[in-house]
Amino acid sequence: MESAKFKLYLGADYVSAFAMSAFVALKEKQRLFELVTLDLKARENYQANYRDLSLTCKIPTLVHEAFALSESSAIAEYLDELSPGPQKLYPQDPRQRARARQLQAWLRSDLLVVRKERPFDLVYFGKKDTPLSDDARAAVERLFFVADRLLGEGAEHLFGDWSIADTDLAIMLNRLVANGDQVPSRLAAYVHRQWDRDSVRAWMDIARKAPAIA
Structure with a gap:
């Protein structure tokens, strides 16, 4: 089980915030994995072979042996339960772990207008005017x-030690920081700390092509 290789299916443009979260989780768990890309503009994620794999036609999807799992937060929980060490993705305290999952669910279910007006691709390709x-x-x-409220005064992370919820919160905040929108200084500093993690740097180091201007 420990030596098994994973596959992570994601968009070929490498801009998805959810794919980034799953990628960071795999890196933090020090898992060997292969990236498999789909052309989302060509709707390859709706083709039968991927539909049958992912169930929901969404990216990312993690494949481990004969098991496939979509939704980045579910992927992180699976990886953490699969092997507790060396890096834990969730707090060990039950209430903090529940709070981290609450935050993840909220970031994914709310704030749609922020995601629309500050799409995550601006982090890679430039500001929106x-x-x-x-x-x-x-x-x-x-x-x-x-x-x-969740980030204690002077704290580096949300729940003492780093968790995947830190990456997810920083992803949402960085839509604003990277665009030059006004962000409280300590939250901006928090984003920069999270962006300095090796796992996040590995994601940002992936080569990307800027979208063609219509």
Whole structure:
């Protein structure tokens, strides 16, 4: 089991925030894995062979032996339960672990307007010139409130030691930091710390082509 190789299916453009989260989880767990890319613009993720693998036609999907699993948070939980060491992806305290999962679920289910107006590809390819709408600003304020409450004063990470929830929160915040939007200084510093992890650097070091301008 420990020596088994994994496959991570993701978009060929390497810009998905959810794919990044799964990639970071694999790197943090020091797992050997192969990246398998799909052309999402050509809708390869809706072809029968991938549909049958992923069930939901979504990326990323992790394949381990004969088991395939989609949804980046589910992937992280599976990896952590599969082998507790060397790096834990979730806090060991039950309440902190539940809070980390709550945060992950909220980041994935809310803040759609922020994801739309500050798409994650700007982290790789440059800023958006348009100001945030009123709805987006309200969502950003909710994001800042949650981040400020969960990140203790002077803390490097959310729950003492690093967890995958730190990567997920930093991904959302970096949509704003990378764009030059106004972000509280300690939250911006938190993003930069998370972006300096080896696992995140490995993701950012992947070569990408900027999308063609229409």
